[in-house]
Amino acid sequence: MRAMALVIGLAATAGLVACGGDPRLMNISAGQNSPDEFAVLPTRALSMPPDLAVLPAPTPGGANITDPTPQADAVAALGGDPGRLADQGVAAADQALVAHASRRGNQADIRSRLAQADVEWRSRNSRRPLETLFGTSVYLRAYRAMTLDPVAEQLRWQRAGARTSTSPAPAAE
Template identity: 40%
Template sequence: MSGMRKVILALLVAGPLAACSGGDRGLHRFGADATGPDEFSVMPMRPLQMPETFALADPTPGGSNRADPNPVGDAIATLGGSQAAGNVGGVPASDVALVAVAGRAGIDPAIRATLAAEDAAFRRRASVINALNWAGRDRYFRAYAGQALDAYAELARFRALGVAVPSAPPGN
């Protein structure tokens, strides 16, 4: 067998083996060319401050973080709300009726585990189809398209019912 034939035979054997190798066959394809928001440009940062002492602070389980004492309130303020809204415990008074209606049929304590198992099975089925994705396209939104709401159709439906809806959210 000539040297060139050995090289071609090695490539013919190695190619399918490399294609069948394991790895995560998730629905999302993250790469350097992916576009998206820069989360760090959204949140305003406080200026650095010199601590009173360089000794490590004692841990406070369940307490606040010295670097970020009110993260929820800061996030709410960044989005245009009141920072004090992040300090309230329990359900806000404006949402009590909503929570009551949502829980009227009872609350399943294992709902998170149930949904996680069902979604894992769904993604496993979708990943089988995604295995044929040789171009490396992101198939996440196509896989979940049947479960997505059309914002503009919902806007029209709610307006037809007489619900005051100012506008639909912008598209992706």
């Protein structure tokens, strides 16, 4: 009898988990529990090449001509040349910033090292088994002590006299 109750409980849990949406398409951080329409990009329409004898060779892992290219499309829509989007290094206006930030050196593998440090931090400061078992993210819970209240921080800066041109005036107290 206990085994039957356990099987029913596990089946009910699996059913609830299966009903969950794709977290990449949900805007959970903003309190929205519906698909984020800006996360879905339509593909381009298929077209017939002019000459079937001269088809390009496939590039495994490479781009497809029907793949969306939002950055190139935006450049073209604004009248620019999408062919000039190749990485041309650091812009002249940003060279001083990059030089100052890397004055004590930089590490080529910083992204992988930070990802590993993040996994270790979350495993120490959250319920990691729940994340792996149910496929839910515990990122916000693990870093809760390090987060700022954006409204309180904005008001603090405004009261200190800092210019916050894109934010509304502070509320009267």
